[in-house]
Each structure stands twice: as C-alpha cells, then as structure tokens.
Amino acid sequence: MDRQLVLNGNPMEEIVGFARAVRVGPYISVGGTAPVGADGKTVGIGDPAAQAERCIEIIADALKRAGSGLEDVVRTRILLTRIDDWKAVIDVRARYFRAIKPVDTIMQVSRFVNPEWLVEFEADAVISGQR
Secondary structure, eight states: OOOEEEOOOOIIIIIIIIOOOETTTTTTEEEEEBBBOTTTBBBBBTHHHHHHHHHHHHHHHHHHHTTOOOOGGEEEEEEEESSGGHHHHHHHHHHTTTTTTTTEEEEEEEEOSSTTOOOOEEEEEEEEEEO
16 A cells, blocks of 8 residues: 655654654544644644644644545544643534544643643544545
C-alpha cells in the first residue's frame, strides 16, 4: 500500500521527522495536534475551548488533504494539562462529532512542549467507500 504523508510546514517536521498525518490505504492517523495558528503562535491562551476548536480545525484540514474528512473519524484522543477543562473541550468536540460518534479517550498529562497549550487532540480515520 502507498504511504501518503500530510505535512503542514512545521519546521520540526524535517528536524525530528514527523508528519501531521499519515495515510496508508484507507487508514489515516493524525498525530498530537496543538492549538497553533498559521502565524505559529498559540491560539486561545488560557481558553481550553478556543484551543480545542483550533486543534479540530487543523485535524480537519489534514484529513481533507489526505482525501478524507471529519465524517471518517473513528477515534479521537484528548490530552489535557488540567483535567477540569474536560467539559469545555468535550462541548467543542461534540459540535463536530455528536452524529459521527467516534470512540474517545480523555486523559490528563503533566505538560506539553509549550506551556501555553492546554489541550492536544489526536484522531484516526478510516475512509469508507470510494473517494
């Protein structure tokens, strides 16, 4: 099967060797997605809902470039530095995934590389049908 890399121009892609997403056949994995704007700065500092929104926007773009979309997501993972933010974040997730109902994991981590980040998302998708 062919392996398609979805890159988004992050300088670390070449330095450490990672892709925003990887598609192999109908399977797409989107790695830890932080709330970073096009300018490279953190979006929604101090606001977990705004950060969750940005993470999902980035994931949607990566899936689109891989020939998929949010409707193909089968799993999300939400990583939080403050577990008490779960409700604000899950309310954002629900706007995108309520009807799709992918499985989900929510967990607390001690910190991210950037201390401004309160949340990261991961997603896995399986493309159904022909595209």
